[in-house]
Amino acid sequence: MVEKKRNPLFDNVRVGLICLVVFGHAIEQIRFDDKLFLGIYNFIYFFHMPLFVFCSGAFAKCDKNRIVKKYLIPYVVFQTLYGIFDVYVMEAEEFRFLESYYVLWYILALAVWNFVLPFFKTEGNKGKQILLLVAVVIAGLLAGYADWIGKAFSLSRILVFFPFFLAGYYIRQEKLGSKLVEAGRIYKEKKWVRVICLFWVLGAFAGICLVSPAINTWALFGYTSYAFQGYTVFFRVMQYGVAAVLGIVLFVIIPGKKSYGKALAANLMIVYYSHVPVIKCLEKCGVTERLDSSIERFLYAVLVTVLIINVCTVCSAGVSKWKAHRQERKHK
Secondary structure: OOOOOOOHHHHHHHHHHHHHHHHHHHOHHHHHHOHHHHHHHHHHHHHHHHHHHHHHHHOOOOOHHHHHHHHHHHHHHHHHHHHHHHHHOOOOOOOOOOEOOHHHHHHHHHHHHHHOHHHHOOOOOHHHHHHHHHHHHHHHHHHHHOOOOOOEOOHHHHHHHHHHHHHHHHHHHOOOOHHHHHHHHHHHOOHHHHHHHHHHHHHHHHHHHHHHHHOOHHHHHOOOOHHHHOOOHHHHHHHHHHHHHHHHHHHHHOOOOOOOOHHHHHOHHHHHHHHHHHHHHHHHOOOHHHOOOHHHHHHHHHHHHHHHHHHHHHHHHHHHHHHHHHHHHHHO
């Protein structure tokens, strides 16, 4: 059986992003104890989910059976399991089933985004693609004015992050901006371009760290209206812009010739589903409360991230072998 060909650049980007997801959640409860950690947290949340959504859109397709098996069934199962975990382990007072638990909003959003793709097919009409992208950006901005919008059914986030999903879909599937992509490949080989991009990222990181005390961290999540969290549409416009530029720059910096962590990239949901209860249990046991210095907090976050990623990498390799074996048996 011929092994499914993978895109090394997207594999490396997605593996890097899942590491940031775990690291971001590891420092979530301690970010307000240290200005540096607050800066790191805000910097990560400015771009990591938009870029994750973009990558998902790049390989999206409207297959109803796939949507049910890959997104809806796991969503219901893990929503139930996390609800039991939250009530009986974390001792939460109640669990609201209609509000996606923590990271599960992304799974429900993926189901919705993939399902509506037929309405956004343009058969290569670049003008129509640009028009639709502008329309969904406007929808994401206007969503913040609806006072009733929030966590229920992940509606706010579905609208807010949909532009990145659609952009990924058009760039990979409909070839929107193919000339820009080709130009990016050419400039990627030039070291000076990568050096400039690296300095741009470092500058953005430093800038966000400096202004972090004034940033409404909750606004980066995109799950509520402007009025509820006390920010304006201008912040979301800035968020869109920063996420887009950082995403482009990171695609230039990250190596794309060889895939690092290919098995993990093929089974990212193992990390996505499993890291939450691990981090929550550590917090429940009071581990983060015993961290006195910035160095201890940093080492804790790095150690948790490395352990989770390494264990999940081993599990991913096993899952990949099992999938390959099952496919071989089907083709015999």
